[in-house]
Amino acid sequence: MSVNKNALSSALIELLSFPIFKEFSLEKLEILCANSEIFICKHRQVIFEYGEPAFKFGIVLGGAFKLSRPTITGEDSIMHFSSPGDIIGAFIMAQPQPKYPVTTAAMGPSRLLAVPKENYIQSWKKDSDLIFKIQNLISSRMSQFQAQKAMQKSPIPARIAELLLQLSNRSSSHEYKLDIPLTRKEIADSLGVTIESVIRVMSEWSKSGLIDTTEQMITINKPEKLIEFLKS
Amino acid sequence: MSVNKNALSSALIELLSFPIFKEFSLEKLEILCANSEIFICKHRQVIFEYGEPAFKFGIVLGGAFKLSRPTITGEDSIMHFSSPGDIIGAFIMAQPQPKYPVTTAAMGPSRLLAVPKENYIQSWKKDSDLIFKIQNLISSRMSQFQAQKAMQKSPIPARIAELLLQLSNRSSSHEYKLDIPLTRKEIADSLGVTIESVIRVMSEWSKSGLIDTTEQMITINKPEKLIEFLKS
DNA sequence: CGTGCAGTTGACGACACTCAACCCTGGTGG
DNA sequence: CCACCAGGGTTGAGTGTCGTCAACTGCACG
Numbered sequence: 001m002s003v004n005k006n007a008l009s010s011a012l013i014e015l016l017s018f019p020i021f022k023e024f025s026l027e028k029l030e031i032l033c034a035n036s037e038i039f040i041c042k043h044r045q046v047i048f049e050y051g052e053p054a055f056k057f058g059i060v061l062g063g064a065f066k067l068s069r070p071t072i073t074g075e076d077s078i079m080h081f082s083s084p085g086d087i088i089g090a091f092i093m094a095q096p097q098p099k100y101p102v103t104t105a106a107m108g109p110s111r112l113l114a115v116p117k118e119n120y121i122q123s124w125k126k127d128s129d130l131i132f133k134i135q136n137l138i139s140s141r142m143s144q145f146q147a148q149k150a151m152q153k154s155p156i157p158a159r160i161a162e163l164l165l166q167l168s169n170r171s172s173s174h175e176y177k178l179d180i181p182l183t184r185k186e187i188a189d190s191l192g193v194t195i196e197s198v199i200r201v202m203s204e205w206s207k208s209g210l211i212d213t214t215e216q217m218i219t220i221n222k223p224e225k226l227i228e229f230l231k232s
Numbered sequence: 233m234s235v236n237k238n239a240l241s242s243a244l245i246e247l248l249s250f251p252i253f254k255e256f257s258l259e260k261l262e263i264l265c266a267n268s269e270i271f272i273c274k275h276r277q278v279i280f281e282y283g284e285p286a287f288k289f290g291i292v293l294g295g296a297f298k299l300s301r302p303t304i305t306g307e308d309s310i311m312h313f314s315s316p317g318d319i320i321g322a323f324i325m326a327q328p329q330p331k332y333p334v335t336t337a338a339m340g341p342s343r344l345l346a347v348p349k350e351n352y353i354q355s356w357k358k359d360s361d362l363i364f365k366i367q368n369l370i371s372s373r374m375s376q377f378q379a380q381k382a383m384q385k386s387p388i389p390a391r392i393a394e395l396l397l398q399l400s401n402r403s404s405s406h407e408y409k410l411d412i413p414l415t416r417k418e419i420a421d422s423l424g425v426t427i428e429s430v431i432r433v434m435s436e437w438s439k440s441g442l443i444d445t446t447e448q449m450i451t452i453n454k455p456e457k458l459i460e461f462l463k464s
Numbered sequence: 465c466g467t468g469c470a471g472t473t474g475a476c477g478a479c480a481c482t483c484a485a486c487c488c489t490g491g492t493g494g
Numbered sequence: 495c496c497a498c499c500a501g502g503g504t505t506g507a508g509t510g511t512c513g514t515c516a517a518c519t520g521c522a523c524g
Contacts, residue, residue: 069378069382070382071382071383071385071386072382072383072386072462072463072464073385073386073464075385077378077381077382077384079378079381091367091370091371092371094363094364094365094367094368094371095368095371101371101374101375101378102378125360125363125364126360128357128358128360128363131326131357131360131363132326132357133326135323135326135367136326136327138323138370138374139323139324139326139327139333142333142370142374142377143333145374145377145381146301146309146311146333146334149301149309149311149377149381149424150301150302150303150304150309151303151304152309152384152423152424153303153305153307153424153425153481154303154304154305155511155512156511156512183469183470183471184470184471184472185469185470185471191384192381192384192385193385193512193513194512194513194514195470195471196472196473196512196513196514197511197512197513199471199472199473200472200473200512203471203472203473216470230304231304232304232305385513387479387480388479388480415501415502415503416502416503416504417501417502417503425480425481426480426481426482427502427503428480428481428482428504428505429479429480429481431503431504431505432480432504432505435503435504435505448502
């Protein structure tokens with residue numbers, strides 16, 4: 001893992017472009033992110049490991065990360081996809097001896113700002129507006145979770161449609177293009193189904209022009225059609 | 233819904249027995265819970281409705297509540313079971329115009345302390361230790377969520393076992409007796425399976441003495457046996 | 465040129481859903 | 495006092511969606 005301590009100040013400027021840090025002064029960010037490191041990550045590189053003691057949390061600067069958990073059978077269950085501006089593992093910092101609840105791995109080349117736990121307990125905690133913003137991040141993550149849980153009984157096409165639409169809503173671009181590179185396996189692991197099932201559905205959609213996928217980047221051409229699949 | 237404003241002070245004393253308010257002074261609780269109301273609820277009574285604007289959050293005093301969401305097909309998907317000491321809807325108070333993300337309904341006769349949103353934004357927010365404790369509550373709820381999601385591919389017996397063990401761990405009593413009255417339908421709605429599937433598994437377990445269920449109260453007699461079911 | 469990863473397709477079978485009937489209990493009203 | 499109904503629990507037969515297994519393609523990489 002490449003670590004670059006010097007580029008910190010330029011990273012802080014990047015932070016200003018994320019909604020959560022809007023209207024923050026650079027001085028304040030310097031305090032909040034004191035002693036932080038920038039991780040330059042390669043595809044599939046693991047940053048935090050499930051179950052390990054957590055001394056840092058992360059702010060996604062670029063690229064994307066998947067947060068997953070191993071299942072009893074050794075497979076992976078993906079809990080969340082994080083894109084730039086997202087905060088990883090912040091709210092477990094409130095625990096006395098936190099352990100990472102998920103494994104964090106880069107999807108494609110990505111960059112992460114790793115902030116020490118102490119900062120959260122000392123400076124972040126004091127700023128109740130910042131805490132509120134983090135709670136809002138968690139709320140929306142939870143709400144995505146619940147939307148997916150509510151579709152457990154729906155057939156697979158509905159659940160894939162739900163996932164794709166969720167990810168496209170979050171996307172910074174106004175277009176229906178997902179800003180995260182997704183393999184079929186990752187979609188399968190996220191929904192708790194098999195890769196074959198995902199493929200059968202999505203290659204059908206590709207053929208009929210509903211979606212386009214090149215190099216793991218997915219574009220939704222006909223969102224209305226996808227929405228129809230949601231209804232059971 | 234019965235509302236009783238006078239019994240507030242005795243309710244505050246109850247709060248002291250919950251881990252989250254341990255070591256709080258009564259004066260402090262009076263500030264935190266100013267203008268709060270006690271709801272005495274009957275079985276199946278709905279307190280908060282999914283999607284409605286949220287002006288209050290709740291602290292469970294007695295009994296139990298289920299937090300659920302309607303699915304597209306009009307069924308219910310149960311997100312969480314809340315028992316005494318649990319806080320309902322607090323962390324969405326951080327949003328500018330929060331809406332309830334779940335419907336809250338009483339399971340059996342129950343009592344709830346309803347606290348105005350303003351309190352959270354004014355007094356609760358200031359107390360960063362309290363905020364941390366709430367974050368810990370959410371963390372553990374999230375972690376239960378994730379554990380269940382990780383078992384989506386497991387067969388139904390494993391998932392029922394997981395749910396029962398989760399609920400018995402939380403239980404205040406040291407015994408393997410769940411402190412929440414659960415119908416088969418509620419278990420089914422919580423796992424996203426059909427009631428028939430739940431019945432087939434559980435009546436088998438009842439017959440072989442693995443569990444006991446009388447009047448919706450479930451007791452786990454042989455936890456080791458249940459744990460075996462977890463492994464796929 | 466072999467190896468690993470992503471994607472694809474088909475045949476087969478099982479687990480879980482659907483539908484339908486049924487029992488038992490407690491409450492309510494004629 | 496009995497009839498009726500609603501809610502919870504149970505069981506069986508039939509069906510289908512989805513998982514399993516297996517084989518195969520194309521591509522990038524060292």
